[in-house]
Amino acid sequence: MRAVAIIEKKRDGGEHTHEELEYFILGYTRGEIPDYQAAAWAMAVFFQGMTPRETADLTLVMAHSGQMLDLSDTVDIAVDKHSTGGVGDKTSLVVVPAVAAAGLPVGKMSGRGLGFSGGTLDKLESIPGYRTDLSVAEFKRQLRTVGAVLTGQSLDLAPADGKLYALRDVTGTVPSIPLIASSIMSKKLAAGAQAIVLDVKVGLGAFMPTLAKARELATLMVDIARHTGRRALALLSDMNQPLGRAVGNALEVREAIATLHGQGPEDFYEHCLTVAAYMLLLGGRVPDVETGRARIAEVIASGAAWQKFKDLVAAQGGDVAYVEHPERLPQARWVETVVADRDGYVAQVHARQVGETAVLLGAGREKKGDPIDHAVGIEVHVKVGQHVARGAPLFTVHANDAARLAQAKAALQAAVTWSDEPVPPLPLFYGVVGADAAGA
DSSP states (O other): OOHHHHHHHHHTTOOOOHHHHHHHHHHHHTTSSOHHHHHHHHHHHHHHOOOHHHHHHHHHHHHTTSOOOOOTTTOSOOEEEEEOOOSSOOHHHHHHHHHHHTTOOEEEEEOOOBTTBOOHHHHHTTSTTOOOOOOHHHHHHHHHHTSEEEEEOOSOOOHHHHHHHHHHHTTTOTTOHHHHHHHHHHHHHHTTOSEEEEEEEESTTSSOOSHHHHHHHHHHHHHHHHHTTOEEEEEEEEOSSOSSSEESHHHHHHHHHHHHTTOSOHHHHHHHHHHHHHHHHHTTSOSSHHHHHHHHHHHHHTTHHHHHHHHHHHHTTOOHHHHHSGGGSOOOSEEEEEEOSSOEEEEEEOHHHHHHHHHHHTSSOSSTTOOOOTTOEEEEOOOTTOEEOTTOEEEEEEESOHHHHHHHHHHHHTTEEEESSOOOOOOSEEEEESTTTTTO
16 A cells, blocks of 8 residues: 555545554554655545544554553443533532432543543543553553542553644644544543543534534544444533633542532533433443433432542542542632623623633643643623623632733633623533443
């Protein structure tokens, strides 16, 4: 085979065979195919697209480019969840212990934040001592004994994806839906997932800005699962405004803890109930979603989910005293409130602007390797549709730098759009893709 022939085939709208993808992707991963040819191929895919079968083959090739984690000797079914990223999305911190407390073990490998989208690992590392670099043996042992794991991708999982993503990032090909889908799903397959609940975010604070694009991505990922012998469904969830109230690492851990005590924001609690219920359904623990929701509500109300969270933190070396007394988590030097400068209905709380303001404060990264300030962030006090009086709090800013604090306050004032007329609240979800195939 010749790399240039494979590039030309995709350039002209052809469909790759499994063998062609294997030759090209593994050759690129090993350094035998140069960056300029891989970049040309990625651009050809960007413009010509890929069929579901072709995308499934690409996913399998990338998954098998490194270590494949087999959890069949550890759990009866490996159910995973994946969020496409958003602002204030601390869902895994509640869902993983709640689902585990409901009788379905969850071993999840999460990532770090980049840009305006936060990362689960950064949030967890607000807790002193918490380890995110478990070995395979440690991962399996904790999954078997505790039933819950939240760690980083420290294993050699899907190295082809890591190399290809870095190339896409600098060649303008990140938005390719087949390449996004294969990137996400290759890591899930490599991590041992047999059933996957996908939380595909839609809106201003999401990588998929429109419902049509989000549905296209969700459908393709569910198709990949089917083609590779896995089960999956995708929830299309709103990310036009931040999820919950807290945006920023320690702040989000505190909100997750409050939610595990039944005291979290209503939208975030409802979101977690839904995601967790679908995980129980895919894992065969409940017959329908409503039963799943009731079961998750029960383990939160009883304190079982909270206990499971503490067990998880302790198992991974975290100091449990910090989650039992969340006021001990990192706190910012300055805490100031942004208030409404008029009466009116909230028409928009621009999720991306809020997320980018959190990055400005130091809660996120502009590029990989940037340091994180776990203490800083933003509390969001209003939701779309709410009527607000002049002088009422819109945001509380937690900052460790006076100049950044002033910039953040100005940026947040501009993140709210007003209406003189009533505005309907935003839905939490826009639909489910693949529920029939998953037995929902």
